[in-house]
Amino acid sequence: MEHQPAPSTVADDPRARDLLRRAFEATARWPKDFQGFTADLTVNVNGNETSGSVLVKSPREVSVQLSDGDIQKWAQEQLGMIAVHRGPRSFDESDGKYTLTMEEDGHPLGVKLTILGSNSYYRLKDNRITQINRKMAHPGMNPFAFTINVEESAVTKDQKNLTTKYTVYYYSPTDGTLSNVESFTD
Template sequence: MPFRQRITRELKQWGLAGLIVLLALSATMEWTPAREQESTDSQQEKAAATKMYQKVREARATWRDFPGFTADVTVCYNGKCTTGKLVADNQFKIKLTLQDESLSEWSLPKLQSVIGHRKYRQQKPIPATFADQEVDHPLGRLVNIDGKNVSFRLQGDVMTEVHRRSDKSWFTISTLDVLRTKENETLPQVTSVTYRNPQTGEILSNRSNTFAFTRVGKFDLPTTMLTVECGEKFERNVGSIKLTNHRLLTDSALSQTN
């Protein structure tokens, strides 16, 4: 008898009994999804984390078409004060001239940071994932950035924390309060920075900061920065920077300052 006819006859003989056996076997088999394919839930959560991170980045106050500005500066650090002049050009390069240049080492990096972070950059979406399922944390969801040793806590449109850790450094920046611009963008008002030993996790120092800004034209320029720094061996340093007489630079004014 030909092979095909023999198979057909045997299937007919098995009939319903064969079907029952096949169903029973399939019920006991464990289904394993393909390793290369993420679950639908994972894909949806990754998309949600990426969207949340993008929303926060776009909500940060930045200065588009920035012409630069000048301001008078008063710097005080541990009871020692001096005055001078600040020039920030349209490329966000900072020039600080103080009567007592010894205070530049402390004040210049702070001015470069608060002004440099206002530089506008096109915010293309960056892939992100939720680090855990804790949805009720006081500072918001913890989000990891793919391929980077950095995590963020996000709450609404505010980046409440930055966590960076490597073999050489470990620090956390916590934003405890923000200011809102006329455009409803966010500026830091109260922050805390904690530095840790990257091997042991021991706290090395903490820096508390407050900031204030003033509206000049369409830009919210810094006016005051107050910092309290505490170290592991009873060190404590207090410093402030005050900016007054802000003036936006025109092309002619910029060439004169250069």
């Protein structure tokens, strides 16, 4: 779901904008001339592994081949989201279009940077996004929220940060009840 910035009476914080721009620019993304790739894929669901392959033609064209149809559908959705987030885009096309504010609250994952109009906030530390928090509602679906904690990342040959391990915590946006946890390693 594409979020559109909402009008805000809160002033944009230039320090927050600078911090997020630096983290955004230090994040690895595929180049504009990205040619795609194929890879072996292993999905582990509660200790049961299913192996197959994935073909990524572009950030919006991902195909997964697994023997279990339900797991294939799930993997296709997850890898599709990863591909979209690794696709080429500018800061201004992404979070830069929103009003940004910052709060230094002493959290171990870094400063809290709120993206007004997107129902999101990030935590940033050492020019990296270390946590993503978002509340979402789609027509016909129950509202949901999630927190993504970035646990490990690698530095690419061009000195960009590439997330390699993260955990997603899904919860109710109304009462905070945890509904699911998923961990990803690539």
